[in-house]
Amino acid sequence: MRLLERMRKEWFMIGIVLAIAGAKLEPSIGVNGGPLMPEITVSYIAVATIFFNSGLSLNTEELTSALVHIKLHLFIQIFTLAFFPAAIWLLLQLLSITPINEWLLKGLQTVGCMPPPVSSAVILTKAVGGNEAAAIFNSAFGSFLVSKHGLINLLLLL
Secondary structure: OHHHHHHHHOHHHHHHHHHHHHHHHOHHHOOOOOOOOHHHHHHHHHHHHHHHHHHHOOOHHHHHHHHOOHHHHHHHHHHHHHHHHHHHHHHHHHHOOOOOOHHHHHHHHHHHOOOOOHHHHHHHHHHOOOOHHHHHHHHHHHHHHHOHHHHHHHHHHO
16 A cells, blocks of 8 residues: 555656656657647647646736836846856856867757746746746746747737
């Protein structure tokens, strides 16, 4: 009975291990154009579901009040999408003279230019007692700005 209790408690980790094992055994299921259609399910459905679930946990007044903080949103977007990538670029210039693998540096550059994932932004903001609604908005907006379709649509609106 203790094994069953432990499995119930660790269901998420067990699910991750099973998903990885399944992907290793049959990788063709998750490829673009495969039965799971990740180009649609991950890009649109999963992201929308994450934002929807995050939004459900918020009070409507909190969300509305968070939307009017234009200076806060502007600061966060500039910091996330301009200042931080520039700081990473400077760090990479220093690291490029060391024997660190060039692909590791390219990976760091790529990650440094991405907005924070919703889960990290919201969980860390909630953990320190910050403005959770603003975190959700800025994470969603930042993801929209850097997405292939989002940036093009934004430029077309301007």
